[in-house]
Amino acid sequence: MMKLNVEPILIAGPCAAENREQVLMTADALSQQLKANGISLTYFRTGVWKWRSTPNTFCGAGEPALEWLKEVKQKYGFDVCVEVASPEQVDLCEKAGITALWIGSRTAVNPYQVQEIAEACKNRPLTVMVKNPLVPDLKLWIGDIERFMKADVEQVWAIHRGVADRAESVYRNAPCWEMPIDLRVRYPELPILCDPSHIAGDTRYIAQIAQLAIDFGCSGLMLESHCNPAEALSDAKQQLKPDELVALIKSLVFKSELSSPIEDDLRKQRNLIENIDVQMANLLAKRMQVVDEIANIKKQNNLPIVQPKQWNKVEGIYRNAALQDSDYEEFLTKYLELLHNASINRQK
Numbered sequence: 402m403m404k405l406n407v408e409p410i411l412i413a414g415p416c417a418a419e420n421r422e423q424v425l426m427t428a429d430a431l432s433q434q435l436k437a438n439g440i441s442l443t444y445f446r447t448g449v450w451k452w453r454s455t456p457n458t459f460c461g462a463g464e465p466a467l468e469w470l471k472e473v474k475q476k477y478g479f480d481v482c483v484e485v486a487s488p489e490q491v492d493l494c495e496k497a498g499i500t501a502l503w504i505g506s507r508t509a510v511n512p513y514q515v516q517e518i519a520e521a522c523k524n525r526p527l528t529v530m531v532k533n534p535l536v537p538d539l540k541l542w543i544g545d546i547e548r549f550m551k552a553d554v555e556q557v558w559a560i561h562r563g564v565a566d567r568a569e570s571v572y573r574n575a576p577c578w579e580m581p582i583d584l585r586v587r588y589p590e591l592p593i594l595c596d597p598s599h600i601a602g603d604t605r606y607i608a609q610i611a612q613l614a615i616d617f618g619c620s621g622l623m624l625e626s627h628c629n630p631a632e633a634l635s636d637a638k639q640q641l642k643p644d645e646l647v648a649l650i651k652s653l654v655f656k657s658e659l660s661s662p663i664e665d666d667l668r669k670q671r672n673l674i675e676n677i678d679v680q681m682a683n684l685l686a687k688r689m690q691v692v693d694e695i696a697n698i699k700k701q702n703n704l705p706i707v708q709p710k711q712w713n714k715v716e717g718i719y720r721n722a723a724l725q726d727s728d729y730e731e732f733l734t735k736y737l738e739l740l741h742n743a744s745i746n747r748q749k
């Protein structure tokens with residue numbers, strides 16, 4: 402990890418507080434790992450109330466979890482931050498001595514609810530972090546942030562967590578990088594963090610998203626970490642073990658006076674390409690799996706493997722989106738030939 406002029410903000414902890422043991426075990430492992438590597442944690446995060454998209458999943462431990470978080474603070478000295486979705490939850494956090502709160506992406510879509518929470522936070526010495534709404538609406542995100550600024554909350558930060566998108570992707574949420582970039586143009590002094598865990602949805606993609614966020618100038622990261630991710634009651638696939646989290650942080654390159662603008666620029670572009678390559682590689686593998694399914698259907702029904710009409714349709718999809726460039730034209734022709742042959746060979 403390259404040294405920065407200003408320490409990046411680091412927030413880490415489990416998606417949800419499931420029980421006392423899991424919360425304390427995660428805090429203990431994080432504390433040991435971070436200390437051993439000289440990394441400081443700005444906040445230990447966790448969800449206490451977890452009303453997620455469906456009511457049939459784990460809904461959080463609720464109020465008793467606030468007691469476990471008091472213990473985290475006492476034992477490990479971590480300041481704690483929690484998601485709030487109502488004025489009552491703001492009050493409960495205040496009573497538990499929690500002074501950092503965040504607004505979740507599902508709450509952030511509703512200005513009525515955000516306004517009520519902002520009023521409950523009025524003039525309080527709080528840090529409120531506002532996640533972007535699930536929908537790609539920068540105005541709505543800015544509106545949420547401004548509600549807390551107007552309420553004179555001591556510190557207001559933003560968290561970029563990607564948006565729900567139906568496009569085929571290996572990520573759980575589309576990063577939509579233009580949103581945090583535009584937000585920074587509007588509010589250059591506002592700290593903008595990135596939450597790569599919820600963008601990625603899978604630990605395999607977190608590092609590259611985190612690096613890209615740093616290259617785009619974000620002020621820090623919020624990452625999910627669990628002492629035993631395989632057994633996590635929510636977001637199991639995207640939670641890093643504490644040692645994995647520290648390894649990831651150490652692998653990141655932070656901008657500093659040591660790196661030149663050219664190096665920074667090059668790294669940003671390479672990272673963009675890597676992000677695209679990871680998605681293309683995974684989509685290609687996914688495509689082959691679908692080819693296998695098609696092969697099965699054809700075999701069971703004695704249908705021919707090669708279906709020219711269908712292939713013309715596929716070719717059309719690529720040609721319609723093609724760049725107008727003769728070199729690219731040649732590449733695309735070869736690529737389509739390879740793709741078709743690979744698909745036929747696999748079906749055979």
Ligand code: PEP
Pocket residue numbers: 416417448504505506507532562596599
């Ligand atoms: C979370 O951070 O645990 C969470 C629920 O995030 P989001 O609101 O971004 O989905």
Ligand code: MN
Pocket residue numbers: 416417625635636
């Ligand atoms: Mn989560």
